[in-house]
Amino acid sequence: MSDVFLSYASEDRERAGELATALGRRGWSVWWGRKITAGQTFDQAIERELEAARAVVVLGSVHSIESEWVKNEAAVAAERGVLVPAVIDSVKLPLDGARLGVRPPQRTGLPRDPAAMRSTRALVILFAWVTCMAAAQASERCGDVVVLDTQERHTLRYTFAPPPGAHASGGVTLVLLAGGAGHVDLDAQGCAQKLKGNSLVRSAPLFNAAGFATAVVDAPSDFQGEDGLGGFRTDPRHAKELGLVIADLRTRTRGAVWVVGTSRGAISAANAASRLAGPAAPDGVVLTSALMAGQSGARKPWVAQSVFDLPLEEIRVPLLLVGHAGDTCVRSPARLMDRVATGTRSPRQQVVTVSGGPPGPAPTGLDACEGRTPHGFVGQDTEVAAGIARFVRGGTY
Template sequence: MRRLPWFIGLLALPGMAAAACGTLVTLAARGGTEVSYAFAPAPDGVAARGAVVLLAGGDGRLKLDAQGCAKALGGNFLVRSAGLFREAGYLTALVDAPSDHQGVDGLAGFRNTEAHGIDLGHVVADLRRRVKGPVWVIGTSRGTISAANLASRATGDAAPDGVVLSSALMQGTSGGQKTWTQQTVFDLALTAIKVPVLVIGHVHDQCLRSPPGEMPRLLAQFGSSVRKQMVSVEGGTAPSGPANPGACEGRSPHGYVGQEAATVETIVKFMQSN
């Protein structure tokens, strides 16, 4: 595992301008496409510890504006909780879908492709130019496919120092009109991931795509030499009704509603462990 000093500092690079929600950073990607992310530092007076790449679920389209503010997926756990990571000392990079996947389905079936892993690797490498410290990738819901994709493929400066799979997409849709809805984290080469892995989910998650009972099977995919942990979150807003697709919305146990601070604290504790 890459070991970097825990001191972190922001480098002033061209193209970075202060904005309301942070800084909108746009990188050149495949064949003239672009990938953008909103970069925001820890608050003044907070000791910085590292950086986190945050990968939202759903269609992945944050619709970042010029001020680095997300105009979509505002209910997503990671979008809602980005400030909590900054308060804990982690600079945040909220990643939008690339320029060629801004249509109705957003990332759709692109999440598990090599090209997507390369795009995300550009973000990690760019962060390493801007900061000193470990760079972790955190995905939630369908964003865990993206996170596992990156962690299983990237090498060198494009590789993260660790990965967090939150409410992992472990159950796909069979027989649907859109074949990409069958994708799960199990489609990726999980045994190729050699960095620390945290698998975290809510015991009352009723999303059909992220059954908490599948978390032990997911954890078992990672080798014995990998530092890994599974954490089950409890509490928050109580669920109602049977498991259903609507339970996959962010403001539910699937998105740790009412338990955001405790969940972020658990993730941060794992990232800081040796």
């Protein structure tokens, strides 16, 4: 039996691990493994630990509020009277707080009942509160917002985030290009307010933790409407503007700069890699779930664009392509990645097809092209980010 059962969504595993480690250092045994058998409500191990734990800490996040597993675990904990909600994002509890008779930890004040403080559960509540509030305060700022003026009379913004504790220059910076409309809507703290489910937006902290600086690029000020970047992704002017970001980062860090694009953002990355030269050119390029199959006859012509609309033969830097075997988005079939690779002059390249991920029915239609699907490597962020890191550092995925 463990003192604490930690309930969380798979996407929050990194943060769950940090809390588990912190609780362990305080002398509490923590069960936070997750081995789910398809078709069962609870795995026997989960059920056993859930029923025996003295406290059940439920991480409330943008991911967990959609997780049936977390909701079920929270319900069992509430019925036992051992639920400890720990909100790590600006969200409501995974379950109806009024129905369960619990409230999330407040951002001010501490438990006031001295007698309650002596119980294991109250101590876990206090420590989880302190840990999560410290994490929330540390994560309020996502990076420095850099604003660049372009020759097209609009501005281009990106968030620059160095790796934790980094002071020396000369490392590698990853320019992260989201898919969809490309408009991540950076706020004053450098945090994306849109496209939060995009795999690269989700993975920026993982790249930072792996020792990379990151630059999450927003759509230019003139391309923030419904279509966002739209047909501008294949435009030479778009490549030139990304070159401004790369050159600025190279000056700022005096290190290498790679471009990483996912889904429709892979078109932007390939555009930069194939058209830029000199200090504005990237040192390498990573394309994940790249759009490789156009949609002819679409109402908006730019919807038909793919990476094959670019001069791929001009890509002469290291190239990594990553797709998912379970990706059912018709625009990004993994089988076409080899064709992209052979069309370039990259001196070092690798094509990787990822498999696995959370069980469930395959999404269809436009839903299959969203970030929280195999197209966006849902549930596999850590694995994919680690593979990209190995390749960027000169190894193999």
